Amino acid sequence: METAISKADFAALKTCTSSFMNHVHVVQQSFHLMPDKIHYGACINYVDLKEFREEFCVELINTIAEWVYNQKKARKLLKTFEEEGRSPQNAMMKFMQHTFSKFRDRDERKLFNQGQFGELLVFNFLQHFFEAVPLLRKMPIKTSKKVEVNGADAIHYGYHSKKHRLYLGEAKAYTRKYAFKAAFEDALKSLLHTYETHRDELDLYVYDDFVDEKLVKIAQDYKNGVLSNVEVHLVSIMAYHETERIELTDEDDIKDQIMKVIEERGKSVDKKVVKKLLKDKGLDPRINYIILPIWDMDKLLQEFQKRLGK
Numbered sequence: 647m648e649t650a651i652s653k654a655d656f657a658a659l660k661t662c663t664s665s666f667m668n669h670v671h672v673v674q675q676s677f678h679l680m681p682d683k684i685h686y687g688a689c690i691n692y693v694d695l696k697e698f699r700e701e702f703c704v705e706l707i708n709t710i711a712e713w714v715y716n717q718k719k720a721r722k723l724l725k726t727f728e729e730e731g732r733s734p735q736n737a738m739m740k741f742m743q744h745t746f747s748k749f750r751d752r753d754e755r756k757l758f759n760q761g762q763f764g765e766l767l768v769f770n771f772l773q774h775f776f777e778a779v780p781l782l783r784k785m786p787i788k789t790s791k792k793v794e795v796n797g798a799d800a801i802h803y804g805y806h807s808k809k810h811r812l813y814l815g816e817a818k819a820y821t822r823k824y825a826f827k828a829a830f831e832d833a834l835k836s837l838l839h840t841y842e843t844h845r846d847e848l849d850l851y852v853y854d855d856f857v858d859e860k861l862v863k864i865a866q867d868y869k870n871g872v873l874s875n876v877e878v879h880l881v882s883i884m885a886y887h888e889t890e891r892i893e894l895t896d897e898d899d900i901k902d903q904i905m906k907v908i909e910e911r912g913k914s915v916d917k918k919v920v921k922k923l924l925k926d927k928g929l930d931p932r933i934n935y936i937i938l939p940i941w942d943m944d945k946l947l948q949e950f951q952k953r954l955g956k
Contacts, residue, residue, distance in 0.1 A: 651860045656805065659779040659860065661712035663770045666705040669698045672775075673905050677937065678912035679830075680920040681930035686775060687908040688938045692901060695894045697941075703950045706766050711745045713769045713780075718859065746954075763950055764817030767883050768800050771815075771936055776881065778802035778813045781861055781868075801844075803864060810876045812868065814840050817883040821944050826911040829886050834923055837882045837933070879932040888939035908937050 651659075671691045674684050690702045711720065723744065727737035772778045781803040802813040816837055820829040867873035890907045892900060924930065940946050 651805075651864075655860050656779065658717070660773055660777075661709065661769075661779075663709070663774045666702075666709055666770050667774050669702040669705055671901050671904075673901075675905075675909075676912075677908050677935075679915065679935055679937075680917055681924060681933050683931065683933075685935040685937065686771075687905050688771075688936055689901070689904045690940065692897050694897050695900070699946060699949065703946070703953050706763075706770070706950070707953055709766055709770055711742065713766060714745050714748050716859075760819045760947060762954070763947060764819050764883065764885070765800065767817045767885065767938070768802075768815040768881075771883055772800070772802040772813055772881060775936070776802070776804055776811075776813055776879070776934075777806070778804035778811065779861070781812070781865055803861060808875060810864070810868075810873055811879055812876060813879045813881050814844060815881045815883070816840060817885065819943070819947070820884070820886040821947070822887050824886060826886060827914050827916065829884060830911075830915050831919055831923075833882045833884045834920065837880050838923060838929075841878065841880055841929070877932065879934065880929070881934045881936065883936045883938065885938040885940055885943065887943040888941050892941070904939065907939060911937070911939075 669691045671689050673687045675687065676682055677685055677687055679685050691698050715723070720741070724734075724737050724741055727740045728734060730737075732740060769780065773780075779802060781801045800815050802815060804811040804813065814837075816833070818829065818833045818836065820832075824832070864873065868876070888907060890910075892903050892907075894900065895903075924933075
């Protein structure tokens with residue numbers, strides 16, 4: 647069965663992730679994780695001895711407009727704002743304010759933007775690593791100032807080897823409360839629960855402006871269970887607070903030290919617990935981890951929150 651959209655249309659659906667990914671360093675290896683396969687170790691990029699934390703936050707936030715609106719809807723809104731008598735620059739400012747209003751701006755939690763932080767990671771990483779574009783969301787971007795998306799952060803779509811590949815993506819942001827071992831087990835349990843329940847919850851999905859019209863037929867067929875040659879893949883992005891000390895030697899060595907930290911964390915995971923969780927061995931090739939250690943993670947989230955507020 648051929649894909650419902652052309653290669654050109656699919657390419658047009660991908661958004662710009664390169665500016666953000668310039669500030670992410672990535673290595674592919676097993677990291678002693680289970681399932682035993684190639685996973686992704688990532689960190690905020692270093693240039694010489696400097697970690698580009700501010701640039702990481704800025705470029706992540708810069709992807710919000712594309713996260714909220716597909717290109718056609720964005721052009722339509724910009725045209726509408728210009729027809730109100732605004733200059734192109736003024737229309738763009740109005741568009742950005744409208745886009746940011748989709749984000750929940752009040753919460754009782756100290757770090758209330760962990761959810762948005764994680765969803766933006768999913769949005770960028772799944773497109774960059776898996777050539778998969780956003781397909782479905784659980785509910786509209788924001789239903790109230792205190793409600794955000796629960797469950798799988800998103801379903802992304804890719805067409806590879808004549809297969810419709812659906813990627814269930816989740817991002818977990820663990821601050822100081824969690825040790826890596828507990829965080830890994832929690833993330834895996836959550837990911838497997840999403841896999842087991844996502845078909846039962848499909849009626850909760852709605853088509854928002856987030857879904858490009860070229861993907862609506864695929865979304866409908868998936869919801870109705872008539873999309874053939876389908877593979878479901880699972881992607882867990884685990885951003886966690888790291889405490890291991892890094893020596894500021896030179897850029898390459900710093901990055902090597904960080905990847906070795908991820909390896910050591912992978913060794914610490916209780917393999918017996920993971921084996922017990924991974925009952926369906928057929929899923930092993932389809933489970934993917936992206937491990938993102940962040941030093942002083944609460945401070946990074948505060949920086950993200952501050953810049954988001956601006």
